[in-house]
Each structure stands twice: as structure tokens, then as C-alpha cells.
Amino acid sequence: EFHLVESGGGLIQPGGSLRLSCAASDFTVSNYYMSWVRQAPGKGLEWVSLIYSGGSTYYADSVKGRFTISRDNSKNTLYLQMNSLRAEDTAVYYCAKDVGYGDYVDSWGQGTLVTVSS
């Protein structure tokens, strides 16, 4: 079983920045496609960003230019740097491990709540 533990969420003012972390255990983050998926209160799942095992990155249009996905192989940790935050970014953010290379999510973190409000 794979384990993912997110951290870094909290209350932040509009326009602020936050960095989410996702610590992985029992597998190597850099060997898999990894994503961030968010869920606004009372809403559905929304894919946010993806990093390939090879390092290529992809973003939803709603966050492109504001969010950056990255990983630290030495720490086996995935990150999401979020800048210029807006009220509509308020959500629970999940990190998600793909079973391989563009298929389905076989492991989810417990989620971390980001609240953007003044």
C-alpha cells in the first residue's frame, strides 16, 4: 500500500502564496505520474496539475501561470507552489499517484484544506 501525506494548507489572503507538500512512502515519487486534484466545498473533483516521471509538467487552465508543481527526489516529496491565490482556489487539495503513466489514481492523500479569504 502506498502512502501520501499532504501538508501546508491553511487560511491565506487573496493574492497570497502557499506551498503544499505531499510526502510519499513505500514508493518512489519520481517513478510515477503524480497529480494534484482539488475539491471546492460541496463541489466535484477537479484536476489541477500533473508531473510526469520524466519531469514534464501540465496545468489546468484555471491555475496556469499561478501554480507550479515540482518534486524533490531526495525527499521523495511532491509540491504545489500556489501564487496569486483567489477565493475560487479555496478547496481541499489532494495529491494523487497514478498507477503508472496516464491511467488511474491508485493512491490518494488525505487532503489538505486551503482557504483563500480576507
Place this chain on the structure above:
Amino acid sequence: SYDLTQPLSVSVALGQTARITCEGNNIGSKNVHWYQQRPGQAPVLVICRDVIRPSGIPERFSGSNSGNTATLSISRAQAGDEADYYCQVWDSSTLVFGGGTRLTVL
């Protein structure tokens, strides 16, 4: 971008079969995956690659996919099956989720 459409809600009588659909253009040519999400919890995979049940998922859960519609079926519905269900496909380096369906067991 690729869109997936699910009904907002589905109701099923206790012990009967619930069917949740996921519509997309020629979705039959893609692998469709289904997740169950209970309130306050992370999603859990219940069907992958159209028809495969992961270990630990009851045989009551099954899937199909053809043409423009994929379907998640839950037979002998139980109160514990009440949850939100999401379909998902992979398209152009993105994970695409359906809007989700709230299953109510009456």
C-alpha cells in the same frame, strides 16, 4: 478539452441495482475509471479500466463501457453504498473527471 457528463443524482431502493452513467464523445475508446467518495474522505477506486475491480471491492460493483456511455453498476445496493461517484479518463496529459453523481439508497 474532453468532457464527461454524469447525472447529479441517482436513487435506488435497498437491495436493487443502481446504474450510474458517464457520457463522453466516443468514451468507449478510452479506459474509464470510477471512484467512490464518502463525505470527508478521499476518493477510493472501485472500478478501473472499464471493468476491473481492485482488490477489496465487492463483486456487487461492476462496470461497462461502449459507444458514448460508460456505466457503473452496483447490485444489491446497501446503505453503505451511499456516496458520491466520479468517473475519470485520461486525455491529453490531463485527468478528466465527471461532475460526480450522488447515490441515495432508499
